Amino acid sequence: MAEVSGGWTDVKPADSNVKEICNEVRPDVDKREGKSSEEPLQYTSQQMNGINQGIKVHVGGEDSLHLKAHQEYDHFGVGTRSPLWSRKTLAMS
Template sequence: MDQVCGGTSEAKDATPDIQKICDKMKPHAEQKAGKKFDKFVAKSYKTQLVAGTNYFIKVHTGGDDYVHLCVYKQLACNGGKLELHGVQTTKTCNDPIVYF
């Protein structure tokens, strides 16, 4: 087990499943950020186990620009719905993913 309950995991390279989450969250992220993103490619992520899972995802949006997403996924028994809880803009590839 690589994660303490309530704490975040170590950063991992993004997987196709993480990219699927980003694809679903892109319009919501654009709305919260107030702009459109030409690219929206998941690069890395951390997870936090709560009553469901929080995903903190670093997303490349083109050039030197990145955003960080906080996405909550309900437990499957509660429907497994995804909700965008936050977006941090003006990030770079070197910015660590942190809880927000």
């Protein structure tokens, strides 16, 4: 499927950038959820006033969390990330 400006990309396997985002937010997610988040599985992204990323993270057994991270652009090309997360039972793909 072709990407549409402002639309979400197809679901892709987690890459090194997604793993970096998960490592940054892992302590907060683990503390809030009371269990250790494990490996990011897959993600989708959307370019809109920065980059939104929806990331599916395995947390053990059949459980997963869906994280949403927004990376803003600043004047020098380095962004800041604002993570949100929620427990999901639906598969991304």
